[in-house]
Amino acid sequence: MTSKTAVKRSPKTADDAQPDTRPDAPRDAPLDAMMPVPFRIVKRTQELADTFTIELTPASGRGGAFAFRPGQFNMLYAFGVGEVPISISGDPANPKKLIHTIRNVGAVTQAISNMKVGDEIGVRGPFGSAWPVEKAEGSDVLIITGGIGLAPLRPAIDHVLANRGKYGRFVILYGARSPADVLFMEQLTAWRGRLDTYVDVTVDHATRDWAGNVGVVTRLIERANFDAYHAKAFICGPELMMRFTIKELSSRGLKDEDIYVSMERNMKCAIGHCGHCQFGGKFVCKDGPVFPYSSVNALLKVRGL
Amino acid sequence: MGKEGDRVQAAAASVAVIAASEGLDALLKLLQRGGYRTIGPKVRDGAVVLEDVSRADELPLGLIDDQQPGAYRLSQAKTPAYFDFTHGSQSWKRYLFPPKEKLWSAQKTNKGFEVQHDVDAPKYAFIGVRACELNAIAIQDKVFIEGDHVNTSYRERREKALIVALNCRRAGGTCFCASMNAGPKVERGYDLALTELTGKNGHSFLIEAGSEQGEKILAKLDARPATPADLKAAAKAVDQAAQSMGREMPKSARKILSKNLESAHWQDVAKRCLDCANCTLVCPTCFCNTTTDSTSLDGQNAERWRQWDSCFTLDFSYIHGGAIRREGSQRYRQWITHKLASWHEQFGVSGCVGCGRCITWCPVGIDITAEVRALAKGK
Ligand code: SF4
Ligand code: SF4
Ligand code: FES
Numbered sequence: 151m152t153s154k155t156a157v158k159r160s161p162k163t164a165d166d167a168q169p170d171t172r173p174d175a176p177r178d179a180p181l182d183a184m185m186p187v188p189f190r191i192v193k194r195t196q197e198l199a200d201t202f203t204i205e206l207t208p209a210s211g212r213g214g215a216f217a218f219r220p221g222q223f224n225m226l227y228a229f230g231v232g233e234v235p236i237s238i239s240g241d242p243a244n245p246k247k248l249i250h251t252i253r254n255v256g257a258v259t260q261a262i263s264n265m266k267v268g269d270e271i272g273v274r275g276p277f278g279s280a281w282p283v284e285k286a287e288g289s290d291v292l293i294i295t296g297g298i299g300l301a302p303l304r305p306a307i308d309h310v311l312a313n314r315g316k317y318g319r320f321v322i323l324y325g326a327r328s329p330a331d332v333l334f335m336e337q338l339t340a341w342r343g344r345l346d347t348y349v350d351v352t353v354d355h356a357t358r359d360w361a362g363n364v365g366v367v368t369r370l371i372e373r374a375n376f377d378a379y380h381a382k383a384f385i386c387g388p389e390l391m392m393r394f395t396i397k398e399l400s401s402r403g404l405k406d407e408d409i410y411v412s413m414e415r416n417m418k419c420a421i422g423h424c425g426h427c428q429f430g431g432k433f434v435c436k437d438g439p440v441f442p443y444s445s446v447n448a449l450l451k452v453r454g455l
Numbered sequence: 456m457g458k459e460g461d462r463v464q465a466a467a468a469s470v471a472v473i474a475a476s477e478g479l480d481a482l483l484k485l486l487q488r489g490g491y492r493t494i495g496p497k498v499r500d501g502a503v504v505l506e507d508v509s510r511a512d513e514l515p516l517g518l519i520d521d522q523q524p525g526a527y528r529l530s531q532a533k534t535p536a537y538f539d540f541t542h543g544s545q546s547w548k549r550y551l552f553p554p555k556e557k558l559w560s561a562q563k564t565n566k567g568f569e570v571q572h573d574v575d576a577p578k579y580a581f582i583g584v585r586a587c588e589l590n591a592i593a594i595q596d597k598v599f600i601e602g603d604h605v606n607t608s609y610r611e612r613r614e615k616a617l618i619v620a621l622n623c624r625r626a627g628g629t630c631f632c633a634s635m636n637a638g639p640k641v642e643r644g645y646d647l648a649l650t651e652l653t654g655k656n657g658h659s660f661l662i663e664a665g666s667e668q669g670e671k672i673l674a675k676l677d678a679r680p681a682t683p684a685d686l687k688a689a690a691k692a693v694d695q696a697a698q699s700m701g702r703e704m705p706k707s708a709r710k711i712l713s714k715n716l717e718s719a720h721w722q723d724v725a726k727r728c729l730d731c732a733n734c735t736l737v738c739p740t741c742f743c744n745t746t747t748d749s750t751s752l753d754g755q756n757a758e759r760w761r762q763w764d765s766c767f768t769l770d771f772s773y774i775h776g777g778a779i780r781r782e783g784s785q786r787y788r789q790w791i792t793h794k795l796a797s798w799h800e801q802f803g804v805s806g807c808v809g810c811g812r813c814i815t816w817c818p819v820g821i822d823i824t825a826e827v828r829a830l831a832k833g834k
Contacts, residue, residue: 181572183604184558184746184759188567209567229561229568230750230757255775270567416774418746421604424764425743426771428793431800436603452716454785 183421186227186272189248194267197251197333201298202263203239206248209270215245219280220305221412221440225420226250227272228261235417235435237302238276243312248273251301251333277420279440281306281384281410283313289408290318290381292374294395296325296367299386300333302412302439306384307341314346318381321374322349325367325391329353329360348374368394371402378403384440386412393450396443406444413438413446430455469664471678472652472685475537478660479511481676482619482647486580489672491617494550495582496540501529503543505550508582515540522628522811524820534653538583541627544816546739547581547588551612552595555762558608558746563755576611583621584645586638587630587808591739592618593644597802598742617668620645624692626700629811631824634703637808639696647672650689661689704795704809704824711831712796716788720830725784727819732765734813734821735790740806741765766790791826 188209195203208214223237234256240249254263262271283306291310295303310317322341326332332351342349350370352363363370367387383399385392392411399409415427415434427434430449432441449455473482486493487509495508498515508514517535520543521528532539553575561570584592596613599606623630623639632638641648646669650661661681664670705711735741745764750757764771766789772779780786798806807823814822 182558182607184606184761185570185572188570190567227748229563230748230754232748233746272561272568272570414774415779416772418744422602423599423604423606423742424745425766426745426764428766428789428797430792431797433801454780454782455716455789 183274184419186225186233186274188270189273191265191267191269191271194265198331200254201251201333202254203249203251204262204265204271205240206250206271206273207246213246216248216276217245218242218276218305220283220309221281221302222276222278223302223420223439224248224250224273224275224277225417226252226258226262227274228258228265229270229272231261232258233272233274233418234258234262235277235420237412237439239301239304241308241312242305243308251298251304253298274420277435279436279438281440282382282442283309286310286382287313287316288318288380290376291320292376292381292383292399293320293322293324294367294371294383294385294387294399295323296387296391297327297331298333299388299412300324303384303386304334304337311341311344311347319376320347321376322347323352323367323370323374324350325352325354325370325387327353328355329357329362350374366394367391368398371395371398381408383409384412385409389414389450396447406447407442409443410440411443411446412440469670469673470681470686471662471673471676472659472681473662473676473678475651475658475660476511478662478676478678479514479537482672483509483511483582485672485675486617490578491580492577493580493582494547496538496543498529502527503529503540503545505543505545505547505581511537514538519625520627522630522815524629524814524822525817526820527815536624536651536653536658538621538623538649538651539625541623541625541630542585542588542810542812544737544812546737546810546812547584547592548595548739550579550581551592551616552599552606552609552742555760556608558759558761560759561757568757572607574608574611576608576615578615578617579612580617580619582619583649584618584641585621585623586641587632587635587810588739589618589620589641589644590632590635590637590808591810594740594802594804594806594808595742597804618645618647620648620665622648622650622689622693623696624651626696627811627815629702629814629822630700630809631702631704631811632809633697633700634706635805635807635809639700640693645669650692652685652688652692654688656684661685702809702811702814702822702824704807705827705831707831708795708827709799709805711827712792715830715833716792718830718833720826720833721784721788723829724787724821724826725782727821728783728787729818730767730783730786731818732767733816733818734823735765735767736763737812737816738794739810739812740794740808743771745771766793791823794823795827 189206190209193205225233227233236250239251356364417427418424420435422433422436519532520540557573599609620641645665648663664673743764794806
C-alpha cells in the first residue's frame, strides 16, 4: 500500500537513522537532526560593543572539516538555555575553522557571549541555501549589506576574492549605524586597498572622527560602477533596507532574478518541521535563507505574511 | 482479465466477515498478544476520545454525534452500531506526534557535555482509523519522514503502528472529506479495514486486509468468506456516508486563497476569530511545534522538549523585538492559506482532509469552507 510501504522502506536501526547529507559529514554526525553536536570554542574576538566572533572545533577532538556553502547557517546551542540560528561567517575554503559572528540580542546569544575559550557549545547544521557564487561567475558581483548582515556575506566575499579572475567588477557597499558599529573594519580596509575591488562604506550617524560617507547604503549604489545587465547582487540586511536597495537596483536595470536576498524568520528546527519560518509557501530554513528576489518579490509586498 | 480482474481476485483472497462483538474482541486480543497497545474510541466527558481499549465493550456502542459549527453532542442511535459516531476532537496525531515529547537530554561532563537521544515509541495498533485520518497521517509522513530530514521518533512510531481502518457509514455534521478527495472510503495505507454491517443478517463487520501483516492477522480470525451481498451492503453503506455529506470545499480553494492575500475579508474574520488556536490543535495535519530547552537546578542536566505550537499565537512569528504576524487577520490568513494553498507548494497536496474538526471545535463556529466562499465573493 503506497503510503504505508513508503514508510516501511526506510531503515530502522540506530546506525542508519539519519543520513547525513553534508558534503563532508563529520564522523560524529548525530542520530537525529535535532541533536546538537558539542564543539569547543578555540578563539573568541570581540568585534564591536555588542558583537563577537567565535571559532569552533569538534569537541570530540577528531578535528575534521565542517564543509559549508557561503550563506548557510548553523543552530548554536548554549547548554540548557536554548538555540539560535547563526550564519557561518568563516572562509568556505578553510572549513577546518568553523566561524560565527554573533550579535548579542537575546538570552541565548548572551549566554554564548559569556562563554570563554575552552567552553563547549552545541552545533546543528549546516542548513539552508547559499549565495549563488558559481552562478555569478562571469558577472559583476555586488554585495550590499548593513550592520551584522556583513557576517553572512563574508564567506561569499572570501570566495569571490579567492577566485577573483572568474568574476567581473566586484563591488562591496556597506552601511552601519555609526562608525563604532562598522563590522570587520580591518578587513573592509584591506579589501578597499585592492585594485580589483570597489568598497564603499557609509554610516547613518557620523561622529567627529568619521571622514567617510553619511547616509543610507542605497545612496552608495548610484556612485558604484557596474554593468547592471551582467551583474548579480547579494543583499543582506533589515527588510526595509533590502526593499529600498532592490528598488534602486531595479531602477539601474538589474533583473529580479539577478538579485538575491537573505531572509530572516523565527526558526526552531531549521529542517522544515516546526513551521515557524514559513514565508508564504517557503520555509526560510530550507528553501532559504538566500532567495532569488524573483521568487519572493510578490510575498515581500504583502505585510505580515 | 487485466487489472480489474486481478483486483477482484486479490480482494476475494483478503475479504471476510467477522461477528460484531466477538470478532472485535478476538481482533483486539490477537493484537494485544502480538505486543500492540490497542488504541481506539471511548467516551469521556461527553465526547469521543482515543485511548487504550482492551475489549469491544469499552467502545461507544450505540452512540452517534451531532456536530455543528461550534457544537458537539453525543446521543443514542436508533441502530446500535460500534462506529456510527464520526470523530471527536482528538486525532491519531496525538499518538504519532505527541503534544509534548522529550527529544534528548544532555549531561555536563568535566570538559563539556554529552547528548543522548530519547525516543518513546510504543507499538500501537489504531482501531477505527477513518479515511480522512489515513490521509492526514500520509500528509504528516510527508512532513516528518519524506523530506530531506527525518523526525526519527515519529518515524519509529509510524513504522511500528498497525492500522485498522474504518469505512464511515454516516457523515458527521461538519465533514467534507468527499470534496477533498479524502474519504469517506478508505483507499490505502491500512493493514486491515472494517465496514460495519447492521441489518436483517445481524451485526457484523466486513474486514479487508490491505497489507501482508493484515492478511496474517485476518487468517487467524474466526471469519467466514464475504458473499457478494456483504460486499454490496458495505459499498452501499459508504455511499450513504458520501451522499449524506452536507458540506463541501470549493474546488478552486487553492486559487481563491492565493489570489486574496490582501482581501478586506481578513478583517471580517478577525472580528470573529478569538485566536484560541483550537483549530490548529484539533487539526490532524497541523504539524507546527516549538522546542523548549531547560536545565536542572544544579545546571548539570539539560533537556530539550518538543511541543505542539500554533500559528495563532503572537510568539510564533516573533523575531528581534516583534512578531511578524502582529494582527489577528494576518494569523487567520496564515492558517487558512497554509492549509489550502501553500501546503500544495510545500508538499504537493492540500493540508486539509475535510475532517471538519476545526469547524466543530471553533468556539464561535467559523467554517473553513464558508470563509473560502466568502473570500471568493470578495467580501
Ligand atoms: S483544516 Fe479543519 S477540516 Fe481540514 S483537516 Fe484540519 S481540522 Fe480537518
Ligand atoms: S495552519 Fe498554522 S499551525 Fe497549522 S501547520 Fe500551518 S502554520 Fe502550522
Ligand atoms: S525553522 Fe522549523 S520549519 Fe523552518
